[in-house]
Amino acid sequence: AQSVTQLDSQVPVFEEAPVELRCNYSSSVSVYLFWYVQYPNQGLQLLLKYLSGSTLVKGINGFEAEFNKSQTSFHLRKPSVHISDTAEYFCAVSDRSGNQFYFGTGTSLTVIP
Amino acid sequence: DTEVTQTPKHLVMGMTNKKSLKCEQHMGHRAMYWYKQKAKKPPELMFVYSYEKLSINESVPSRFSPECPNSSLLNLHLHALQPEDSALYLCASSPVARVDGTQYFGPGTRLTVL
Numbered sequence: 449a450q451s452v453t454q455l456d457s458q459v460p461v462f463e464e465a466p467v468e469l470r471c472n473y474s475s476s477v478s479v480y481l482f483w484y485v486q487y488p489n490q491g492l493q494l495l496l497k498y499l500s501g502s503t504l505v506k507g508i509n510g511f512e513a514e515f516n517k518s519q520t521s522f523h524l525r526k527p528s529v530h531i532s533d534t535a536e537y538f539c540a541v542s543d544r545s546g547n548q549f550y551f552g553t554g555t556s557l558t559v560i561p
Numbered sequence: 562d563t564e565v566t567q568t569p570k571h572l573v574m575g576m577t578n579k580k581s582l583k584c585e586q587h588m589g590h591r592a593m594y595w596y597k598q599k600a601k602k603p604p605e606l607m608f609v610y611s612y613e614k615l616s617i618n619e620s621v622p623s624r625f626s627p628e629c630p631n632s633s634l635l636n637l638h639l640h641a642l643q644p645e646d647s648a649l650y651l652c653a654s655s656p657v658a659r660v661d662g663t664q665y666f667g668p669g670t671r672l673t674v675l
Contacts, residue, residue, distance in 0.1 A: 474641045482663070488671070489668075489671075490668050491565070491652075491653075491666035491667050491669050492600075492604065492651070492664075492666040493662075493666065494663060494665075497663060536601075538603055539605075542595075549606070551603035551604060552603065553602070553603055554602070554603055555599070556601075561636050
């Protein structure tokens with residue numbers, strides 16, 4: 449079975465500053481990894497995903513994430529955040545059959561003007 | 562069309578009412594999902610339909626009854642709910658059931674049970 453840990457439940461950051469949201473997973477098998485964003489009062493939107501290949505994955509809205517197999521991490525980064533990035537961010541992991549899919553507990557990103 | 566739509570956006574119901582939530586997608590996806598999300602928590606999977614057949618039921622109480630009339634439509638019938646069932650109910654779809662995990666989510670129905 450897999451599990452996902454998002455250690456930071458809340459991350460405040462000033463506008464135009466860089467941000468990193470941390471995600472660690474545990475699994476005994478190869479996995480797919482995802483970051484989803486949920487804006488207030490909305491559903492979830494896929495930011496990016498790692499399936500295979502290059503460990504640096506670029507997503508929408510200027511976000512990117514790096515898969516680190518040795519550290520079992522998939523941290524999300526953005527070099528310069530905007531007010532509109534204020535949202536809840538969920539990391540998720542899936543086994544390669546897709547039968548097991550788990551969300552992390554979420555990180556609330558607040559961008560301060 | 563890359564949208565998953567859900568109706569209604571908001572629903573308030575009493576514990577003796579019967580109501581239904583509706584979800585629709587026209588992306589040709591063959592897998593559809595219902596999730597329940599409480600405030601400040603991640604979504605919890607309730608049901609998965611694959612090719613219009615129920616493939617996963619995550620031990621959801623029988624007061625929630627899913628239905629998939631066709632490949633584009635997914636309903637969730639509600640009956641005799643409890644106040645603790647108040648939550649955001651999210652529908653999602655994917656091309657096939659969870660092979661690469663990518664799911665497209667609707668905006669959700671905010672349900673309040675009085």
